[in-house]
Amino acid sequence: MxxxxxxxxxxxxxxxxxxxxxxxxxxxxxxxxxxxxxxxxxxxxxxxxxxxxxxxxxxxxxxxxxxxxxxxxxxxxxxxxxxxxxxxxxxxxxxxxxxxxxxxxxxxxxxxxxxxxxxxxFGKKPIDVQQCATAFKELYPDLQSHVIILYDVTYTHAIGDLRTLLCDIYPNVVVSLLKTDHSCVAELKQDSCVDTDHIDSQDDRVISKFGRQFSVKAGQSVDNYGMFYIGQEGLTLTNFMMTWNHCAFSSFNPETHKGRVESVKINKALMKRYYAIERAKDASVVGILVGTLGVANYLTIIEQLKDIIHKAGKKSYMFAMGKINVPKLANFLEIDVYVLVACPENSLLDSSEFYKPVVTPFEMELACNKHREWTGEYVTDFRDLLPGGSSYVGFPEPDQSAVEEETTDVSLITGALRTCSTTSTEILKSTSESSSLVPRNQTLTVANTNTAASFLSGRSWQGLEPKLGQTPVMKAVQGQRGIAIAYEEEGVGNKDASTPLQKS
Missing domain, CATH: 3.40.50.11840 (Diphthamide synthesis DPH1/DPH2 domain 1)
Structure with a gap:
């Protein structure tokens, strides 16, 4: 059967x-x-x-x-x-x-x-190089255009031919190279036939980001260049557009053989991220989601996040749950906001379906570190936030001689006053008390507050009531047998259920 x-x-x-x-x-x-x-x-x-x-x-x-x-x-x-x-x-x-x-x-x-x-x-996805060059010429009719060519790694094999078709016509076009800083990589498969001599003269500034390396002319910045991306719409393109959000982007899709100007409004996307930052500022309990176990320095950024969250007067919990989804995060209602530690492409999670917002380490630092200001710059690689990184901003150190001052501001979401409790006295007091033993006064003992327990005590439903000592003791009895759709005892004594079916 x-x-x-x-x-x-x-x-x-x-x-x-x-x-x-x-x-x-x-x-x-x-x-x-x-x-x-x-x-x-x-x-x-x-x-x-x-x-x-x-x-x-x-x-x-x-x-x-x-x-x-x-x-x-x-x-x-x-x-x-x-x-x-x-x-x-x-x-x-x-x-x-x-x-x-x-x-x-x-x-x-x-x-x-x-x-x-x-x-x-990476493999070799098919691409028509001639059509790609034609789409580039239509998008950039000015032969003096300053453009940086980025591409998905699966089209690396065709970049050498594309460069041959464009660089003689466009003298200011820069083709990026794949460049990683893996200390254990014995060999990196590139097979792109891109001439590394064109990376450039000594006066040019070389930029390495997201495994790509390119150079900009002396006296200019990346913001003065346009970006031409080869590949499908996805996380890679979104990561590039959020990072270089002052550059005009266009793309060529090898599957549809069409080029287009990317019309996604970066300002609108940045404002959505800024809303998430405001939610993080209002939060009192933060969940740190471990979204990678392979990216270098992920443990360092987790410790840094725990430190700045504590200094900002918030409580943090750490979660390692693999691939996250809505039901997993919905199990922890006491968490006000989550911060996801992952690779740059997976950090920008659309949390519109989640019950609580999911922010990046950069956004969490903006919410906790008063020395970091919102300037429109966006950082998706958490390694840039570490000491020695290009976007590192130190947290204000507590000053023992300074008078404790609580700064307050108004929440843009709730309209209520909130206190930035980066109180130097509390931090210094906690560190000093942890290194000494003192006798406990039974008359003045105060229980330590637990954020999760406080949330549970304030809920309307707190689980089944145990009622210890109130329920009489009874012997175990045999329950119903069978499956839920038709227990064996069901139908006994029921005239309708015991009547056999008549054949028609």
């Missing part, structure tokens, strides 16, 4: 799968760059290799894995369901199988990793 609803367990265990090896001259072998991957593994003598695939490439994972094992004699492990975003390298899953290295396939945010040697295989 069970075989009607499910397959036999024994048949599943005895099932065999025939795997056809990939021909070296086939399209799939060229797409996944099998020969280059095998050379990377054999030259470094890796024995266990973790292959990380995004969901759309998983159908080819078995064939790629079999061909790599055939050529290298190494043991491969397929990482399918990643812990967080598909663009991030899942070093935690690779360490579970004690892998010697990771081969990451498909799109990537190029966030720095520090644990295992890494090889990127």
């Amino acid at each position: 069970t075989d009607v609803f499910s397959s036999s367990c024994e048949a599943v265990l005895q099932r065999t799968i025939s795997v056809s090896f990939i021909s070296r001259s086939s399209h799939v072998g060229n797409l996944y760059q099998i020969d280059e991957t095998c050379q990377f593994i054999t030259s470094n003598q890796f024995k266990k290799v973790a292959l990380q695939f995004p969901d759309e490439l998983l159908p080819d994972a078995i064939r790629v894995s079999a061909e790599i094992e055939k050529q290298t004699k190494a043991k491969t492990f397929i990482l399918g369901d990643t812990s967080y975003g598909r663009c991030c390298v899942d070093e935690v899953a690779a360490e579970h199988v004690r892998a010697d290295c990771i081969v990451h396939y498909g799109p990537s945010c190029l966030s720095p990793c520090r644990r295992l040697p890494l090889l990127y295989v």
Whole structure:
């Protein structure tokens, strides 16, 4: 009877799968760059290799894995369901199988990793370079236009040909290169044929951001350039547009073969983020969401967030729950706002469907650090907020000699007065008391307040009432048997239920 609803367990265990090896001259072998991957593994003598695939490439994972094992004699492990975003390298899953290295396939945010040697295989998505150049000429008819070309990593293979078609006509066009600062990367697969000599003269200022490197002419800034992006609309483009929000963006979609001026109003998007900052200022309880375990310095930014939240007079709780969604975060009603620690592309989460807003570490710092002001600059990479980063702003240090002053302002959401309780006396007092032992006075003892417990005590429904000592003790009795739709005892004594059905 069970075989009607499910397959036999024994048949599943005895099932065999025939795997056809990939021909070296086939399209799939060229797409996944099998020969280059095998050379990377054999030259470094890796024995266990973790292959990380995004969901759309998983159908080819078995064939790629079999061909790599055939050529290298190494043991491969397929990482399918990643812990967080598909663009991030899942070093935690690779360490579970004690892998010697990771081969990451498909799109990537190029966030720095520090644990295992890494090889990127971006693949080669099809693109018509001639149509891309034509769309660029239509969007920028002025041959003296200052434009920076950015692109999705899956189109790296075609950037060299595009540069050949444009740079002779447009002398002020700058083509970005893929450049990472991974300390454990043995090789970074680029295959782009881009001439690094054009990065430029010594007078030009070189900028490295999000794994891209380009140069701007001396005396100019990035804001003086337009941005031309090659790829589909998505998180990568949104991240670029939010970071360089003073630049005019246009894009070319290789799938639709069309170029367009990006008409998304950045000011409107920034105002939505500013609203989230105001919610963070009003919050008294903050939840720190761990959205990555592989990006370098993620533990450092978590400790920094905990420190500034405490100094701002707020309470923080930390959550590690993998891929976040609305039901997961709805379980913690006492949290007023969440701050997500993730890679730059996954940090800009649209929290309109969530019960409580989800902000970035930069937005949380704006809410807590009075020395950081809203200037229109937006930071999506949390590494820039750390000491030594390009956007680091120190938190005001408590002054023992200064008189404690509480600054207040008006909430733009509720209209109520709120106190910025970065009180130096409380911080100094807490640090001094924690290092000494004092006898407790029973008559003056005050219980420590717990934010979550206070929230629970103020709720209208606090769970089932235990009523200890009020309920009489009774012997256990046998309950109903069967399934909920029709218990065995149901229908007994019921005339309608006991009457058999008549055949028509």
